[in-house]
Amino acid sequence: MNFEFTEEQIMIQQAARDYAQRELIKDVIERDATGRFPSDHIKNLADLGFLGMLVDPKYDGGGMDTVSYVLAMEEISKVDSSCAVVMSVNNSLVCYGIEKYGNEEQKEKFLKPLARGEKIGAFLLSEPEAGSDATSQRTRAVDMGDHYIINGTKNWITNANCGSTYIVIAQTDPAKGHKGINAIIVEKNTPGITLGPHEDKMGMRSSDTHSVMFNDVKVPKENRIGDDGFGFSFAMKTLEGGRIGIASQALGIASGAFERAVQYSKERKAFGKELMYHQSVAFKLAEMAVKIENARNLCLKAAWLKDQHQPYGIASAMAKQYAADIAMEVTTEAVQIHGGYGYVKEYHVERLMREAKLTQIYEGTSEIQKIVISRAVLGK
Amino acid sequence: MAILVYTENWEGKFKKLSYELVSYAAKLAEDMGTQVVAVSIGNTDKEQLKTLGKYGASKVIAVCNGELNTLHNRAYTAVLAQVAQKENAKIVVLAHNNTGKALAPRLSVKLKAGLVSGVVALPISYQPVTFRKKSFNGSAFANVKVNSPSAIVTLFQNSYEIVEKGIEPTIEEFVPTFPEINAQVTNVDKVTGKILLTDAEIVVSGGRGMKGPENWAPIEEFASLLGAATACSRPVSDENWRPHSEHVGQTGKIIAPNLYFALGISGAIQHLGGVSSSKCIVAVNTDKDAPIFEAANYGIIGDVKKVLPDLVAAYKEFKAS
Amino acid sequence: MKILVCISNVPDTTTKIKFNNEKTEFDKTGVQWIINPWDELALTRALELKETSNGVITAVTVATVGLIDSEPTIRKALAIGADNAVRVNANPKDAYYVAGQIAEVVKKDGYEIVICGIESSDYNGSAVGGMLSEFLEYSSVSSVSGMNIDGGNIVVNREIDGGKETLAVKAPFVAVVQKGIAINPRIPNMRGIMMAKTKSLAVVEPAAMDELTSYETYELPAAKAACKMISAENVKELIDLLHNEAKVI
Numbered sequence: 001m002n003f004e005f006t007e008e009q010i011m012i013q014q015a016a017r018d019y020a021q022r023e024l025i026k027d028v029i030e031r032d033a034t035g036r037f038p039s040d041h042i043k044n045l046a047d048l049g050f051l052g053m054l055v056d057p058k059y060d061g062g063g064m065d066t067v068s069y070v071l072a073m074e075e076i077s078k079v080d081s082s083c084a085v086v087m088s089v090n091n092s093l094v095c096y097g098i099e100k101y102g103n104e105e106q107k108e109k110f111l112k113p114l115a116r117g118e119k120i121g122a123f124l125l126s127e128p129e130a131g132s133d134a135t136s137q138r139t140r141a142v143d144m145g146d147h148y149i150i151n152g153t154k155n156w157i158t159n160a161n162c163g164s165t166y167i168v169i170a171q172t173d174p175a176k177g178h179k180g181i182n183a184i185i186v187e188k189n190t191p192g193i194t195l196g197p198h199e200d201k202m203g204m205r206s207s208d209t210h211s212v213m214f215n216d217v218k219v220p221k222e223n224r225i226g227d228d229g230f231g232f233s234f235a236m237k238t239l240e241g242g243r244i245g246i247a248s249q250a251l252g253i254a255s256g257a258f259e260r261a262v263q264y265s266k267e268r269k270a271f272g273k274e275l276m277y278h279q280s281v282a283f284k285l286a287e288m289a290v291k292i293e294n295a296r297n298l299c300l301k302a303a304w305l306k307d308q309h310q311p312y313g314i315a316s317a318m319a320k321q322y323a324a325d326i327a328m329e330v331t332t333e334a335v336q337i338h339g340g341y342g343y344v345k346e347y348h349v350e351r352l353m354r355e356a357k358l359t360q361i362y363e364g365t366s367e368i369q370k371i372v373i374s375r376a377v378l379g380k
Numbered sequence: 381m382a383i384l385v386y387t388e389n390w391e392g393k394f395k396k397l398s399y400e401l402v403s404y405a406a407k408l409a410e411d412m413g414t415q416v417v418a419v420s421i422g423n424t425d426k427e428q429l430k431t432l433g434k435y436g437a438s439k440v441i442a443v444c445n446g447e448l449n450t451l452h453n454r455a456y457t458a459v460l461a462q463v464a465q466k467e468n469a470k471i472v473v474l475a476h477n478n479t480g481k482a483l484a485p486r487l488s489v490k491l492k493a494g495l496v497s498g499v500v501a502l503p504i505s506y507q508p509v510t511f512r513k514k515s516f517n518g519s520a521f522a523n524v525k526v527n528s529p530s531a532i533v534t535l536f537q538n539s540y541e542i543v544e545k546g547i548e549p550t551i552e553e554f555v556p557t558f559p560e561i562n563a564q565v566t567n568v569d570k571v572t573g574k575i576l577l578t579d580a581e582i583v584v585s586g587g588r589g590m591k592g593p594e595n596w597a598p599i600e601e602f603a604s605l606l607g608a609a610t611a612c613s614r615p616v617s618d619e620n621w622r623p624h625s626e627h628v629g630q631t632g633k634i635i636a637p638n639l640y641f642a643l644g645i646s647g648a649i650q651h652l653g654g655v656s657s658s659k660c661i662v663a664v665n666t667d668k669d670a671p672i673f674e675a676a677n678y679g680i681i682g683d684v685k686k687v688l689p690d691l692v693a694a695y696k697e698f699k700a701s
Numbered sequence: 702m703k704i705l706v707c708i709s710n711v712p713d714t715t716t717k718i719k720f721n722n723e724k725t726e727f728d729k730t731g732v733q734w735i736i737n738p739w740d741e742l743a744l745t746r747a748l749e750l751k752e753t754s755n756g757v758i759t760a761v762t763v764a765t766v767g768l769i770d771s772e773p774t775i776r777k778a779l780a781i782g783a784d785n786a787v788r789v790n791a792n793p794k795d796a797y798y799v800a801g802q803i804a805e806v807v808k809k810d811g812y813e814i815v816i817c818g819i820e821s822s823d824y825n826g827s828a829v830g831g832m833l834s835e836f837l838e839y840s841s842v843s844s845v846s847g848m849n850i851d852g853g854n855i856v857v858n859r860e861i862d863g864g865k866e867t868l869a870v871k872a873p874f875v876a877v878v879q880k881g882i883a884i885n886p887r888i889p890n891m892r893g894i895m896m897a898k899t900k901s902l903a904v905v906e907p908a909a910m911d912e913l914t915s916y917e918t919y920e921l922p923a924a925k926a927a928c929k930m931i932s933a934e935n936v937k938e939l940i941d942l943l944h945n946e947a948k949v950i
Contacts, residue, residue, distance in 0.1 A: 007773050008894050011780055015888045022885065049891025062891030269669050390862065450866070453831065453841045476827075478860065481819070482843035482877070485831025488797060494913030495796065497826050510917060515825050516727075519718040521920045522824070528913045534827075562840050562871040566856075570864030578862060582950070606950070624881065625864075630714075630822075631738075631880050639949040649715075660947045662939065663928070673928045678942060682933030690936045698940045698950075 005067070012068040015048060016075035024080040031082065031206035032351050035198060037162055038206055041083050046117020050076075051090045055099055055115035059107055062115075066241075066303035070248040074296070077252025078259065081355040082207040084252065088245030089158050090114060094121025094167055097183070097238040101226050110165050110185055122163035123242075124154040124186075124212060125235055134169070134235055135178040139214065141170035148172070148184060148224070150192075150217040156362070160195055160210035164188045168214070169235050172228070181231035185223040192217035203354030240313040242363050244302050247319035250327035250359035251295045257334035257352040258288050264338055264347075281337055288330045295323040314376045320359075321369035327356035382417045382439075383409040384469035386460060387432055388479050389424045395579055397475055397537055399435045404540040405473045406436025407502060417441060417467045418549075421448050421459060426551060433549030435542060440549045441467075443556055450565050451479060455558035457486035462556050464491055469530060471509070476534035477578060484534045494526035497534040500657075517630055517653040537578075538636040538657060577626065580609035582639045585628060585655075587613040589644020589665060589684050593621035598688045599643065605695055611635070613645045629654035644684040647672025664688070702872060704747045704761045705812035707803055707829060708740040708778055709793070709821045710771040720919045727823070727919070736774050739818025741781070741886040743878050746848055747816055748782045748887065754850050760784045762812065766793040766802045772902065780889035780897040791907035794915070796824070800832030801910040807837055813872035814855070815839070816848075819879040824916075830877035840874045846881030 005013070024041060031038060045051055054069055055061020069091065077084040098111045113119040130136045139152025150170055166186045173180030186193070196211035225234055262285060265275040275281045298319035305312035331353035335342035342349045360366045374380075385405040387398040405416045418437035420429060422444065429440045441463055448455060460483065464472055472487060474480035476498050488495035496511040500521065504510050508525050511533055515522040577583065584603040586596060596610075603610045610626060617627035628635050630653035640658035644665060645651060652675050655661065663676035664687050673679045680687055712718075712732045719728040736744070744763060751758040763778040765771055766789040775786045787810075789802040807815060815837075817830030834841035846865070847858035855870045860879065889897075931939045943950045 007776060008898075010773075011777060011889060011894045011897075012891070014777075015890075015894070018886075018888050047890060048888060053891050057895070063895055064891060267669050267671075451861075453834070453843060454839075457835065478844045478862075481827040482831060482841070485796070485800070485828040486835040486841065488828070488913070489800070489832045489835035492911075492913070495826075495828055495832075496914060497828055512920075513825075515823065515919070516718045517714070517822055517825065519921070520720070521922065523917045523920070525915050525917050526913065527911070527915060559838075563842060563874070564869045565866050566869050567867035568861075568864065569866075570861070572863070574863065576863050625860075627880075639943065639947070660943070660949045662943070673930075675925070676928045677926075677947065678939055679928040679930050680933050680936065680939065681930065687933050687936060690933075691939070694937045694940045695950075697937070698944065 005071070008064070009068045009071055012053075012064060013071040013075055016050065016072040019044070019048065020076050020079040024076070024083060028080045029345050029348070029351070032345070035200070035205045037208045038080075038083055039162070042086055042117075042120070042162065045083065045087060049117075050087055051117035051120070052095055052115030054091050055095050055111065059099060060112045060115045061095070065307045066244060067300060067307060070244065070251075070299045070303045073245055073248035074252035074255060077249040078256030081249055081253060082204045084249045085158055085204055085207045086120065086162070088242070088249060089123055090117075090121050092241045092245040093123040093238055094165065096241050097123070097167055097225065097234065098185070101230070101234055105222065106185060106225065114165055119165050120159050120163040121165045121167065122157055122159040123238070124157050124166050124168045126155045126157070128153060128155050128211075135232065137169060137171040137181055139168065139170040141168070141172050141182055141184055141219075143172055146221050148182075148219050148221065150184070150186065150214040150219060152214050154212045156199065156209055157212050158207055158209055160212050161198070161208045166212070167225070169231050176229060178232040179229045181235075182228065183225040183231040183234040184219055185225065186217065186219050190217050190219065201358075203351065203356075203358050239363060240316050241306065243316040243320040243369070244299065244306065244312075246359055246363045247295070247299045247302070247316065247323040250320070250323035250356065251292065251299050253352050253356045253359065254288075254295060254323070254327040254330040255292050257331040257349050258285075258292055260347070260349055261285060261288070261334040261337045264341075275337065284333050284337060288333055291326040291330055295319070295326050298322055314373060317364075317369040317372040320364065321366045321373065324356070324359035324366055327359055331356045381414045382467040382469050383412070383414060383471050383473065384464050384467055385416060385418050385437070385473040386480070386483070387418045387420050388475065389420060389422055389428070392422070392424050392428060394424075394428060394431060396542065397477070397579065398432070399542050400537070400540055401473050401475055401535060402432050402435040402437050403543045404502075404535055406543065406545055407540070408471055408473070409436070411502075411506060412470065414470070415439070417463070417469070419443065419460060419463045421456060423449070429551050430549060433547040434544055436545040436547060437549050438547055440551045441554045442551060443554050445556070447561060451482065452561045452563060453482045453486055455561055456483055457490055458558040459556040460487055461490040463554060471530065472532045474532070474534045476536045480534040484532050488532045491530060491532070492528060493530040493532050494528045495532045496524045496526065498536050499533045500536045500539045502540075518656050536636065536657060538638070538659065575607065575609040577609045577611055577628070577633055578635060580635075580637050582606045582608035583611050583628070583635060583637045583658075584608045584641045584643065585611035585613065585645060586616060586622070586643045586684070587645030588615045589646075590616070590621070591685070595685060596622070598692060602641075602688065602692050602695070605692065605699070613651050642672050642676065643688065645672055646670045647675055702758050702813040703811070704751065704758055704814045704816060705807060706740065706744045706747050706761060706763050706783065707815065707817045707833070708744065708763050708765050708774070709737040709818075709829075710734050710765060710767050710774040711737045711821050711823045714738065714822055718921070724918045724920065734771070734774055736777055737818055737821045738886070739820065739879065742883040743816040743818050744778055744781060744783060745883040745885070745887040746878070749883065750848065750850055757850055757853065762787060762810070764789070764803055764806050766791055766799045766907070768792055775902060776897045777889065779900045779902070780893040781887050782889070782893055783900075785901040785903070787903045787905060789907050790904050795912040796826045796828035796832055797913040798910045800829045800836055802907050803829070803833050804836035805908045806905070807833070815873075815875045817875065817877050819844075819877055830875055834875035837873070837875070840870070841877060842868060842870060842874065843877040845876045845878045848876060848878070848882060
């Protein structure tokens with residue numbers, strides 16, 4: 001047992017913290033108001049290597065471990081979850097999916113520019129009528145011999161506009177149920193793809209979320225990841241890793257709000273003394289600290305298991321469910337500690353509270369995580 | 381034996397800072413039973429040189445050479461070292477300003493004399509000589525013992541009172557030798573007619589609470605009434621509301637005026653690191669919990685935009701009475 | 702030309718300053734160590750100069766005097782982009798001692814440009830750069846807020862009272878740099894962090910050198926009297942206090 005971070009892990013954590021606290025903080029409130037996508041920050045994060053940090057250096061990635069990724073995601077999410085989610089989707093869904101399950105040609109062609117951050121990836125699973133229930137895919141990818149023709153609509157797609165490399169989950173053979181599903185790499189500039197309007201969201205407002213419509217989109221067969229019918233299994237396995245990213249994001253949202261609450265409690269006076277000297281506030285902070293520490297340990301445990309090539313699906317489900325739920329609780333308390341100031345945008349915590357909500361919903365709701373966890377617990 | 385003090389001049393004139401150094405050196409000399417020799421480099425007339433006696437210099441050594449009209453660290457160091465050796469200086473006193481920080485370390489090596497920089501008081505002991513200096517960006521003081529037979533100190537501005545002694549000094553010209561100068565000044569870009577921030581007895585400084593560069597007129601007016609310099613906090617210079625040369629704080633200029641007005645400045649630790657040596661700090665801020673009030677001597681809770689015009693009016697009234 | 706950047710390992714600038722019971726040593730428990738902020742800016746500018754010099758600058762080396770516990774800080778400098786590093790294996794107690802050790806490194810490896818930050822954020826000595834230049838008998842320029850290399854010509858900006866001077870300097874020389882030399886320290890990227898382990902970090906034993914000063918004891922400043930609050934409606938009172946009580950106007 002060893003709880004110490006390596007020198008590299010600490011350097012990555014500091015690099016992420018420095019960028020977030022120095023640069024992301026500058027316009028995060030403005031972007032939250034306008035929904036403007038942070039192209040400049042994404043370019044900088046790509047140059048720093050964060051967008052492909054988990055990818056093997058032989059495919060132009062950073063070659064870092066998942067523990068480092070948790071630390072970096074936490075630091076970025078303390079300030080700006082809209083940037084963190086770009087990083088998460090690119091790293092743990094798109095890059096990971098292609099690196100782990102793609103073939104050499106796909107890695108050469110698609111993974112390398114994604115790992116360098118020159119291209120951004122998007123993961124197209126959710127549909128208007130299939131959110132958490134991923135088995136009922138309505139998007140069709142009809143096998144035409146040497147190519148597929150894709151038709152259908154995907155919803156709530158992160159990076160839909162900024163991204164240019166899509167992984168589309170679509171049904172090829174409905175008779176086979178979820179075993180007829182395929183995962184196919186589709187370049188966004190392929191004819192027949194149109195985007196819906198930018199979703200006007202409650203939080204993470206400057207991340208770019210759209211619906212994507214496919215109308216007779218022709219994709220070469222060599223873009224399919226894995227064997228015919230591997231798509232559902234691919235999606236589930238990839239999401240196991242994705243959960244670590246979102247869990248770390250939730251952790252960052254919680255610890256970002258917590259740090260602000262601690263700072264505020266030291267500065268703000270009420271009834272003649274700083275808030276920190278009021279037990280009602282001090283106890284709140286203690287409870288928040290314990291929750292955050294638990295969430296962090298769950299995230300790091302899941303990351304460590306993944307780095308050790310051990311099964312981590314249950315651990316990542318636990319991390320995501322717990323971190324997301326406590327992010328909601330901790331941010332709500334952080335707003336409460338700030339009182340009226342917490343309710344205005346200048347103090348950041350109300351934004352973090354809005355962002356926390358999404359972590360309980362996307363990449364598998366807290367309820368879905370509980371299904372995964374309970375099945376494991378009950379041996380179902 | 382002597383206490384040597386390097387008195388910098390600005391276009392031929394000495395400043396209060398120079399006299400503070402001489403006064404400090406005079407006290408060291410008195411305690412050690414010796415006398416003060418002041419050294420001046422550059423074109424300074426006899427009357428100016430004599431003023432150094434007023435504060436305790438028994439001898440003034442004037443070095444005049446066209447090549448030394450601008451600061452060249454290596455050449456200046458050679459000059460000071462020669463004078464120090466000639467006078468058998470036990471302690472050499474310089475200012476803790478840009479010039480002093482440039483020359484003192486070189487001189488320390490040249491004379492193999494221990495350097496204590498940023499000294500804030502008279503020695504706490506003479507045997508062995510031990511000085512108190514600022515450390516950890518003003519968060520602490522360190523008492524530093526000098527192990528070598530002679531010592532170099534740079535004195536923090538406003539650390540010692542100016543004391544008149546009224547000595548009629550002897551003035552001696554000295555012709556030094558120095559190594560070839562291999563840096564050439566190619567351009568000088570200087571603001572004239574303004575009170576220099578680092579010299580000012582009073583500084584009026586504005587922060588983010590001023591809301592924008594268009595609101596600086598009352599600060600300028602107040603400063604000119606007081607004969608003060610204007611300054612600003614880091615966010616203000618980062619936003620380009622004011623020039624970077626006005627930024628005071630740990631990463632900008634470190635100042636120690638008699639009176640510092642912090643207007644709409646919250647008082648981040650980095651800011652306080654640059655102004656905490658001020659004799660008196662007045663803070664005006666809307667936030668009663670702003671850390672500046674921890675550092676200030678006098679505070680007003682209120683919006684600078686409302687308070688400042690009242691302050692200007694009250695000061696005008698005071699001046700008139 | 703080769704550039705040497707001197708770095709010092711200092712407590713994070715937000716550290717609460719504490720001392721041991723005898724007040725003779727800084728209490729290092731729980732302290733996070735960083736590259737001295739001025740030195741980090743110096744390194745950033747050195748790397749920018751190398752990258753834009755069309756091969757005139759061939760390498761940027763960092764040097765420090767410190768024990769093995771300073772190595773994480775050195776590797777951070779390597780991750781930021783320094784080509785290699787030298788650590789003089791000694792406890793950096795006195796500026797004269799430190800500058801003397803670095804001078805030995807410069808003499809041995811031959812650097813045309815040496816850059817030092819204006820001061821370390823712990824001892825605030827503002828001394829090593831100047832001392833080093835005298836040990837080497839190099840010329841030095843202090844208060845440097847800008848530095849450019851144009852062909853073989855080195856141009857520096859120096860802050861002077863009320864303005865700025867531009868100087869043309871011939872190598873070898875020492876630049877003591879301050880605010881303005883670079884806007885922000887460079888953040889290391891993944892590649893840099895990965896490469897840091899593979900870059901050369903030479904450890905050399907110290908030369909015989911005197912310590913001309915010793916830090917005997919530390920003191921924390923006395924608590925300040927509480928701020929006297931004056932009503933915003935009564936600024937006349939403030940003027941009165943400044944005149945009669947504080948005697949500053």
